[in-house]
Amino acid sequence: MEETTKPAKNFVDVQNEAIQVIQTVYDPEIPVNIYELGLIYEVNVNNDLDIEIIMSLTSPFCPAAQSMPAEIKEKLLTIEGVNNVEVKITFDPAWSQDLMSESAKLQLGFL
Numbered sequence: 001m002e003e004t005t006k007p008a009k010n011f012v013d014v015q016n017e018a019i020q021v022i023q024t025v026y027d028p029e030i031p032v033n034i035y036e037l038g039l040i041y042e043v044n045v046n047n048d049l050d051i052e053i054i055m056s057l058t059s060p061f062c063p064a065a066q067s068m069p070a071e072i073k074e075k076l077l078t079i080e081g082v083n084n085v086e087v088k089i090t091f092d093p094a095w096s097q098d099l100m101s102e103s104a105k106l107q108l109g110f111l
Helices: 011-023 065-074 103-108
Strands: 040-045 051-055 086-087
Touching: 011 040, 011 051, 011 065, 051 065, 065 086
Parallel strands: 051 086
Antiparallel strands: 040 051
């Protein structure tokens, strides 16, 4: 009986899985996931399956400024094949409601 092996994940697979994982992280003050809120600016995955997240916060004084990046990193490290995760916070450009998905705007009553 031949042993079948799953093909190795590539960076596109990991990027798609990372986005799915990020959609399970919520801003503690807003009942919408941070991806739909537009807080995630970039999800970069290299050929070594290291992930770099460039994100913002709704405010520089966000109470989740420490816990949210740590939660993202912890969850992304559970993806099979991922070696390293770095979460970088930026306020350039500043987050605004314009970055929210239509779904998030609808859910929060902005549409």
